[in-house]
Every structure is written in C-alpha cells, then in structure tokens.
Amino acid sequence: MTPFVRLARPEADADCDAIGQLLHDFNVEFDAPTPPPASLAARLRTLMKTGETVVLLGHVTDTGPPIGLSVFRFRPDIWSEDDECYVAELYVVPDQRSRGLGRALMEETMAVARRRGANRIELGTEETDVQARKLYESLGFLNREGGPEGPLMYFYEREL
Amino acid sequence: MTPFVRLARPEADADCDAIGQLLHDFNVEFDAPTPPPASLAARLRTLMKTGETVVLLGHVTDTGPPIGLSVFRFRPDIWSEDDECYVAELYVVPDQRSRGLGRALMEETMAVARRRGANRIELGTEETDVQARKLYESLGFLNREGGPEGPLMYFYEREL
Numbered sequence: 001m002t003p004f005v006r007l008a009r010p011e012a013d014a015d016c017d018a019i020g021q022l023l024h025d026f027n028v029e030f031d032a033p034t035p036p037p038a039s040l041a042a043r044l045r046t047l048m049k050t051g052e053t054v055v056l057l058g059h060v061t062d063t064g065p066p067i068g069l070s071v072f073r074f075r076p077d078i079w080s081e082d083d084e085c086y087v088a089e090l091y092v093v094p095d096q097r098s099r100g101l102g103r104a105l106m107e108e109t110m111a112v113a114r115r116r117g118a119n120r121i122e123l124g125t126e127e128t129d130v131q132a133r134k135l136y137e138s139l140g141f142l143n144r145e146g147g148p149e150g151p152l153m154y155f156y157e158r159e160l
Numbered sequence: 161m162t163p164f165v166r167l168a169r170p171e172a173d174a175d176c177d178a179i180g181q182l183l184h185d186f187n188v189e190f191d192a193p194t195p196p197p198a199s200l201a202a203r204l205r206t207l208m209k210t211g212e213t214v215v216l217l218g219h220v221t222d223t224g225p226p227i228g229l230s231v232f233r234f235r236p237d238i239w240s241e242d243d244e245c246y247v248a249e250l251y252v253v254p255d256q257r258s259r260g261l262g263r264a265l266m267e268e269t270m271a272v273a274r275r276r277g278a279n280r281i282e283l284g285t286e287e288t289d290v291q292a293r294k295l296y297e298s299l300g301f302l303n304r305e306g307g308p309e310g311p312l313m314y315f316y317e318r319e320l
Contacts, residue, residue: 023238035239047236075233076207078183078248079195085320088238114320122317124282126305136316143314145286154303155313156296157282160245160274 003101005108008055008069010048016041018066019055026091044071056108058092058101068092070105072112077119085113087123090132102135110139124155163261165268168215168229170208176201178226179215186251204231216268218252218261228252230265232272237279245273247283250292262295270299284315 008015020041027034035043047053052075058068071089076082087109092101113121123141125132133143144150168175180201187194195203207213212235218228231249236242247269252261273281283301285292293303304310 040239043238043241047238052235053238071238073235075212075235078203078207078213078231079200081203110320118320120317120319122284122315124284124313124315126311126313128311133314133316140318141316142318143316151286151288153284153286153315153317154293155282155284155315156293156301156303157280157313158300158302159280160270160278 003058003060003068003099003104005056005058005070005101005104007112008044008048008057010045015055015057015066016045018057019044019069019071022066022069022091022093023071023089025093026089029094047073053088054112056105056112058105060096060099060101067096068101068105070109072109072121074113074116074118080119082117082119083113085109085116085118085121087121090123097131102132103139106135106139163218163220163228163259163264165216165218165230165261165264167272168204168208168217170205175215175217175226176205178217179204179229179231182226182229182251182253183231183249185253186249189254207233213248214272216265216272218265220256220259220261227256228261228265230269232269232281234273234276234278240279242277242279243273245269245276245278245281247281250283257291262292263299266295266299 008019020037023040024034024037048055053073056070057066059066069091072085072087074083074085077084143153145153168179180197183200184194184197213233216230217226219226229251232245232247234243234245237244303313305313
C-alpha cells in the first residue's frame with residue numbers, strides 16, 4: 001500500500017511512545033549515545049505541547065505501528081514576520097526504506113511548514129548520506145548559496 | 161584599543177537602531193534583499209524581548225557606535241533537558257575587520273550560551289567565506305561529523 005503520514009499528538013501516549021522508540025533506534029543505528037525511549041517520549045511530548053516542535057509519523061499499513069518520523073521545529077524569522085522551519089530528524093526503519101516513506105514525510109513536513117506560515121526550511125546532513133541528500137535535492141533543497149552555481153554551504157558545530 | 165563586546169538591551173532604542181543598521185548593511189554588502197533598518201530594529205527588539213534571540217554588540221572605542229554584532233538563538237535540545245544555540249548572524253563592518261572583533265563576538269557568544277545552559281552551538285557558512293571559517297575552526301567548530309576525519313556536514317535549505 002501507499003505509505004501515509006500523520007501528525008503525532010502529544011496527548012496520545014502511543015504516539016509519544018512510538019516517537020521515543022524511533023528516535024532511540026535512530027541513535028543506536030548510527031552509534032550515537034542515546035537516552036532511553038521513555039525519556040525521549042517524555043521530552044518530545046513536552047516540546048510538541050509548546051508548538052515549537054512538530055512530529056509526523058509514517059506508516060506503511062493501516063494497522064501497524066509507525067515506522068518512520070520527521071521531527072521539525074519553528075522559530076520566528078529575523079528578516080520578516082514569518083516563521084522559519086528547521087528539520088531536526090528524519091528517520092525510517094532500515095527494512096522499510098526505499099519505499100517512498102521518507103519522501104512522504106518530507107513532503108508533508110513542507111506542507112505543514114507552509115500552512116504554519118514558514119517562508120524557508122533548512123536542515124543539515126552529511127556528505128556520505130547519499131540517499132537522504134538525493135531526496136532533499138529532488139525536493140528542491142540546495143546546499144549552495146544563491147543557486148546551483150553558488151558556493152557550498154557547510155554546517156558547523158561544537159559542544160559547549 | 162581592545163575590541164569589547166556587550167549584550168544589546170531590547171529596551172534601549174540606540175541598541176535596537178544599531179542592530180537594524182548593521183543587519184541592513186550586512187545584507188547590502190552581500191547583495192541580499194533587505195528590509196529597512198527601522199523594520200529590522202523593531203523585529204529584533206521583539207525577538208530579544210522573548211529571550212529566544214540574543215544580540216551582542218561589538219565596539220572598538222569607548223565612545224563610538226557598535227561596529228559589529230552577533231545574533232544568536234536558543235531552542236530546547238531534543239536529546240536532553242538543556243538548550244542548544246544557533247548563531248544566525250555574525251557581522252563586522254568592512255573597515256574594522258581583522259582586528260579581533262569577530263573573535264571577541266564569537267567568544268562571548270559561546271560564553272553567554274554556556275551560561276544559559278546550552279550544550280551545543282551550531283551555524284551555517286559558505287565554503288568561500290574563508291576568514292569566517294578559519295575563525296570558527298580556531299574556536300573548535302567542526303564541519304565534519306564525529307571528528308576531524310568524519311564526513312563533511314552540509315547545510316541545505318529551500319524557500320517555501
């Protein structure tokens with residue numbers, strides 16, 4: 001069947017539990033340190049309640065659990081009265097990839113961001129994450145400033 | 161004299177006006193479309209009042225106007241109860257560059273972020289912005305995932 005995507009509800013325990021489990025599995029898969037699923041469920045419940053963070057859950061069957069998610073966040077734009085959107089996490093469980101769920105999650109993320117009045121959407125990703133980069137680029141994301149001929153844009157970070 | 165840096169106060173008209181002018185000049189220098197200085201002053205006043213956005217102003221004389229700024233923002237971290245910090249803008253007027261003000265602004269930005277309880281700081285920049293990248297790298301920022309040998313991290317965006 002066609003993958004489908006829906007908004008997670010902070011008041012739904014099952015949604016929060018699924019988010020906690022998926023974010024935990026994401027960290028484990030990529031060898032990142034991770035809080036336990038229950039902590040992540042509680043944290044995302046808190047963040048969703050404020051409206052600053054939105055989570056979409058993705059399914060491939062009507063009755064099965066969510067097997068992918070998009071976590072995205074909003075902040076007021078500096079240059080206008082609009083918001084801007086930042087995609088923090090996009091994840092689909094390994095054995096369900098390449099079936100269009102990542103694309104469905106990203107398309108709905110952009111649709112939700114537009115409805116919310118965001119004028120821009122951004123994200124960071126690694127050069128080696130080729131599948132994700134192809135997806136983002138096919139959706140019109142660019143890692144070059146000002147157009148396809150512009151300089152590359154790097155994402156820098158450090159711990160504090 | 162040694163450059164110095166101080167927190168901008170949203171209730172100080174002169175600070176908001178200086179921020180609006182510097183952000184306007186920044187856009188003009190880089191051929192970006194820009195709102196007028198007064199609109200930017202009003203917008204940043206609003207954002208600073210919420211505490212989500214912090215602005216540092218940089219000076220090179222005790223009596224002169226600010227000639228550089230750092231605009232940075234906070235959001236709750238997903239993985240912990242801490243905040244994370246995002247540097248939105250760093251600017252020093254052209255004829256005052258290479259005198260240490262950019263470094264002073266970034267060092268104080270990191271200090272403010274630490275005091276606020278942020279565990280991480282991030283920013284995006286272009287490959288051609290060599291001076292800025294040198295500064296960030298000298299301050300411990302990395303555009304590679306997991307360490308100096310890791311894959312490059314790209315910043316992607318699109319308008320909505």
